[in-house]
Amino acid sequence: MIRIRFHGRGGHGVKTAGRIVGTAAFLASLQVQDSPVYGAERRGAPVAAFTRFDSAPILERGVIDSPDLIVIADETLLADAGAAVLAGQTSAAAVFVNAPAGARLNEKYQILPPLVTWDITARTQAVLGTASALSAGLAAAAAKLTGLISAEHLLAAVREELRQLRATADVVDKNVTIAAEVFDQLSTVRFAPAASGIAGEVLTVGYEGVNLGTASILAPGNAQQRNTGTWRVERPEIDYDVCTRCGLCQLGCPDGAIKIEKNGFPVIDYDHCKGCMICAQVCPLHGIARTKEVRSW
Amino acid sequence: MRVAREHFKSPKGLPVEEYLTPGSPLCAGCGGLTTLRLMHKVLGENVVIVNAAGCMTLLATFPFTPLKSSWLYTTMASASAGAQGVRDALDILRDSGRLPPQEDLQVLVLAGDGSTYDMGLSSTSSAIHRGLDFWYLCYDNEAYGNTGFQLSSASPEASHTSTSIDLIHQRKKDLFEIWRAHHPAYLASVSAHDAVDLAEKVERARSLRGPKLFLSLAVCPTGWGFDPEWGDELAHLAVETGVWPLKEAVAGVVRHTYIPNRFRPIADYLEPQRRFRHLFQPHRNEAVLAQMQAEVDAYWAGLGTESTLTPRAPETEHAPRV
Numbered sequence: 001m002i003r004i005r006f007h008g009r010g011g012h013g014v015k016t017a018g019r020i021v022g023t024a025a026f027l028a029s030l031q032v033q034d035s036p037v038y039g040a041e042r043r044g045a046p047v048a049a050f051t052r053f054d055s056a057p058i059l060e061r062g063v064i065d066s067p068d069l070i071v072i073a074d075e076t077l078l079a080d081a082g083a084a085v086l087a088g089q090t091s092a093a094a095v096f097v098n099a100p101a102g103a104r105l106n107e108k109y110q111i112l113p114p115l116v117t118w119d120i121t122a123r124t125q126a127v128l129g130t131a132s133a134l135s136a137g138l139a140a141a142a143a144k145l146t147g148l149i150s151a152e153h154l155l156a157a158v159r160e161e162l163r164q165l166r167a168t169a170d171v172v173d174k175n176v177t178i179a180a181e182v183f184d185q186l187s188t189v190r191f192a193p194a195a196s197g198i199a200g201e202v203l204t205v206g207y208e209g210v211n212l213g214t215a216s217i218l219a220p221g222n223a224q225q226r227n228t229g230t231w232r233v234e235r236p237e238i239d240y241d242v243c244t245r246c247g248l249c250q251l252g253c254p255d256g257a258i259k260i261e262k263n264g265f266p267v268i269d270y271d272h273c274k275g276c277m278i279c280a281q282v283c284p285l286h287g288i289a290r291t292k293e294v295r296s297w
Numbered sequence: 298m299r300v301a302r303e304h305f306k307s308p309k310g311l312p313v314e315e316y317l318t319p320g321s322p323l324c325a326g327c328g329g330l331t332t333l334r335l336m337h338k339v340l341g342e343n344v345v346i347v348n349a350a351g352c353m354t355l356l357a358t359f360p361f362t363p364l365k366s367s368w369l370y371t372t373m374a375s376a377s378a379g380a381q382g383v384r385d386a387l388d389i390l391r392d393s394g395r396l397p398p399q400e401d402l403q404v405l406v407l408a409g410d411g412s413t414y415d416m417g418l419s420s421t422s423s424a425i426h427r428g429l430d431f432w433y434l435c436y437d438n439e440a441y442g443n444t445g446f447q448l449s450s451a452s453p454e455a456s457h458t459s460t461s462i463d464l465i466h467q468r469k470k471d472l473f474e475i476w477r478a479h480h481p482a483y484l485a486s487v488s489a490h491d492a493v494d495l496a497e498k499v500e501r502a503r504s505l506r507g508p509k510l511f512l513s514l515a516v517c518p519t520g521w522g523f524d525p526e527w528g529d530e531l532a533h534l535a536v537e538t539g540v541w542p543l544k545e546a547v548a549g550v551v552r553h554t555y556i557p558n559r560f561r562p563i564a565d566y567l568e569p570q571r572r573f574r575h576l577f578q579p580h581r582n583e584a585v586l587a588q589m590q591a592e593v594d595a596y597w598a599g600l601g602t603e604s605t606l607t608p609r610a611p612e613t614e615h616a617p618r619v
Binding site: 010042043044045215217219220221222223224225226227228231246247248251252253254255256257260269271272273274275276277278280281282 | 528
């Protein structure tokens with residue numbers, strides 16, 4: 001069995017990437033499972049998707065904690081402990097990161113398996129005109145690295161999955177172009193596919209009383225410990241020479257990530273600002289500028 | 298035309314306290330979160346939220362919560378029943394002296410439109426009927442947003458959802474009127490764009506005992522398909538085009554709290570949203586747009602002639618406990 005775990009941010013298309021690989025494997029007459037993490041698929045938030053395929057029936061269920069391949073759509077996730085993108089990496093034959101070829105990430109992030117990088121973002125930006133919809137490139141990388149899926153099946157799966165998402169013919173064609181290019185340029189990794197069956201032990205989960213069986217959070221307002229600033233693509237910056245302290249940016253911020261100081265001036269909390277840029281739009285004097293967040297890629 | 302405000306004159310006059318911290322996992326630009334944050338500011342800190350399953354489930358994602366107030370999670374259909382249980386428990390504790398009166402909590406149901414318009418309508422109807430003393434905030438993003446934007450009975454005509462064809466002829470359920478027919482103590486529609494109007498309504502409802510119900514149009518960048526930065530502007534356009542009237546009903550009597558002097562065409566509100574894109578591309582569907590415009594026009598033309606329900610004094614006491 002091959003177990004692939006995709007990591008990205010909501011909007012990158014990791015769910016679709018997992019589906020494309022699943023459909024491609026299905027077209028190759030393999031047994032397939034694919035599923036995204038359900039319920040937390042926020043735009044910009046860390047998300048994951050899982051694809052398993054095998055020549056024998058797949059009995060395993062749930063999240064993949066011993067992946068054969070880890071595919072990471074965004075390098076910044078490596079720095080986010082909560083996203084746990086390298087969990088179980090010792091079982092992996094390779095880690096793929098969407099980053100420029102030759103990016104030296106192994107030591108920086110303690111990546112143990114062989115690292116493969118390719119700049120899907122740049123290629124997607126060039127062909128599709130957007131840097132966020134990476135599904136075709138990510139799926140192609142996964143398919144090629146495993147060496148078990150043909151280009152023909154991959155490209156048919158890209159067409160099928162994007163058609164279901166109501167993509168226009170032009171967008172489908174461009175995604176096929178990206179997938180074909182990524183597939184062509186990467187090399188297959190040496191895999192020692194895990195035996196069929198179930199990894200680890202099978203656990204039986206019993207019922208517990210309400211105090212133990214129900215999650216309780218006893219620390220009010222502790223979400224501040226979560227850094228949602230990493231979701232940001234653009235960074236709002238207040239021009240204090242223009243600001244009249246009207247407070248509209250503070251009221252309009254969904255997350256309450258703008259504080260009003262004692263002197264009446266608003267201050268943006270960059271550890272939590274998700275970069276929605278509503279503040280820049282509601283500022284009556286256009287006194288909030290936007291800059292691209294600097295990313296290592 | 299804007300009605301005179303008694304409590305809040307300008308955005309600067311709103312309470313500065315925050316009862317939600319940043320760091321929640323909700324989408325960037327979530328209009329529902331803005332509404333909740335503003336409403337909580339005015340309600341104050343002594344609140345227990347009874348949360349129907351929906352997008353706001355993600356507020357408290359174990360082991361984190363942005364709330365400084367209390368929170369209880371229920372199924373989609375049972376939030377108002379949960380509110381009854383919490384209210385009763387608080388009453389018993391307070392009346393028996395085990396809860397100091399200053400620590401008493403206001404019970405706030407927080408539910409999306411899927412819960413409010415569809416699954417939870419029955420339990421809310423019952424709670425209003427029993428005269429339950431509670432607050433209700435519906436963040437209406439016009440579909441089942443948390444699960445992938447499936448059609449709800451709050452989805453507007455001709456909007457695309459993941460489970461509907463493009464030109465559904467189903468109309469958005471008029472929940473304001475359904476609730477009003479129950480004679481709640483207070484009922485209002487609000488918009489996060491007009492924070493002062495929202496705050497004023499919460500303050501006006503505060504002194505009333507019984508159901509205090511709020512419907513908020515919650516702009517949804519993810520489901521509606523627009524760049525998050527335009528969230529406030531779309532909320533604004535919904536009001537200025539007349540699609541989302543701002544009004545209240547005290548003991549059944551309706552009053553509009555803001556009426557645009559000159560209505561903008563509804564296309565201004567629809568066109569920026571992906572869920573209405575098929576009305577504009579590849580060809581502008583004039584027939585459907587004209588029909589939708591006519592429906593909005595008819596609403597405002599009928600203003601003042603709507604059947605006025607018999608005013609009834611707000612509930613002064615709970616219905617007796619069984």
